[in-house]
Amino acid sequence: AQTVTQSQPEMSVQEAETVTLSCTYDTSESDYYLFWYKQPPSRQMILVIRQEAYKQQNATENRFSVNFQKAAKSFSLKISDSQLGDAAMYFCAYRTPNFGNEKLTFGTGTRLTIIP
Amino acid sequence: KAGVTQTPRYLIKTRGQQVTLSCSPISGHRSVSWYQQTPGQGLQFLFEYFSETQRNKGNFPGRFSGRQFSNSRSEMNVSTLELGDSALYLCASSLTSGGTGELFFGEGSRLTVL
Numbered sequence: 001a002q003t004v005t006q007s008q009p010e011m012s013v014q015e016a017e018t019v020t021l022s023c024t025y026d027t028s029e030s031d032y033y034l035f036w037y038k039q040p041p042s043r044q045m046i047l048v049i050r051q052e053a054y055k056q057q058n059a060t061e062n063r064f065s066v067n068f069q070k071a072a073k074s075f076s077l078k079i080s081d082s083q084l085g086d087a088a089m090y091f092c093a094y095r096t097p098n099f100g101n102e103k104l105t106f107g108t109g110t111r112l113t114i115i116p
Numbered sequence: 117k118a119g120v121t122q123t124p125r126y127l128i129k130t131r132g133q134q135v136t137l138s139c140s141p142i143s144g145h146r147s148v149s150w151y152q153q154t155p156g157q158g159l160q161f162l163f164e165y166f167s168e169t170q171r172n173k174g175n176f177p178g179r180f181s182g183r184q185f186s187n188s189r190s191e192m193n194v195s196t197l198e199l200g201d202s203a204l205y206l207c208a209s210s211l212t213s214g215g216t217g218e219l220f221f222g223e224g225s226r227l228t229v230l
Contacts, residue, residue, distance in 0.1 A: 037219075043204065044119075045221040091159065103149070103172050104219065106159040 002027045004094050006107035013082045014115050020067075021077045021110045023092030033095040034068070035104065036077045040088040048090070051075065079112075087114045118142065120222035122207050128228045134195040137225045141188050141209030148190040149219065150182060153204040162205075165190055194227075202229045 003026045013019035025034070036048040051059045051068050058066050063080045079086055092107040121140040129135050141148050149164035149172075161174040165184035182192040188209070194201055204226050208219040 042223065044223045045206065045208075045219075047218045050218070103161045103164060103174070104151075104159075105161070106151075108158045 002029075002032075002094050002096065002105050004092050004105050004107040006090075006092055006110050008110045009108070010111045010113070012113040012115055013079075015082055015084060017082055018078060018080045019082055019112065021079075021090050021092075021112065023075045023077070023107055025073050025075065025092070025094050027073070027094065029096060031097045033097065034066075034075045035093040035095070036064070036066070036075075037091045037093060037106075038086075038088045039091065039109075040085075045091070049077065082114050084114050084116065087112060120207055120209050120220050122205075122222035122225050124225060125223065126226045126228075128230060129197050130230050131197055131199060133197050134193060135197060135227060136191055136193045137205055137207075137227075139190045139192075139207030139209075139222060141190070141207075142211075142220055145209035145211050145220070146188055147210045147212075147217075148184055148188060149208050149210075150190070150192050151206045151208065152176075153206055153224070154202070159206070162192065197229045199229050201227065203227060 005024045032053045034051045037045045038048045039045045049059050049061045049064050058068050065078045067076045089109045091109045093104040123138045147166045150162040151159050153159050163182050164172045168184045179195045184190045204224045206224045208221045210217045210219050
């Protein structure tokens, strides 16, 4: 079974600075999908960024980028120019490539605090 | 476009009762999945429905069940409630099933079992 580990329960960063959230996973599959989801205090989870394992290029979405190290099974999220609205719980998630399988396996989350 | 709607948002039940939670997906989305979120266990997958068929089920006892209607709306039911069932239940819908398809989450139904 796949597992996802987020070893940083809490992180804080000064506004406008850069922060990196860590995520490692364990799988025997060679193809899969990885995600970072954000859950603000209002609780609605939203997708931040996604990565296909067969793509070597790291995904980027505006101020958000990932460092995907397939051999190390590592998938960290970098947030540049942190803003107050980035404060939230961040969850790393894994999805198997099996067709029609919507199941996401989530990590335990990292609570990110932005210091003004 | 309306998002994923979950009802009720909050509810309180006592042990032994049953509860039904409802989820209306985004229009056009045919896949609906459910997750349980607790401080101790985190986010755990309950089940997924696509075109009224359950395609995947997580490791939960048979007290947890669900269904999907022809309009893609979904309900989940928990019977014989236990204290440990207190949680935030999240519903998510997606246009395509699997792959890099984005899940759109509702705000959740907060269940408290006394």
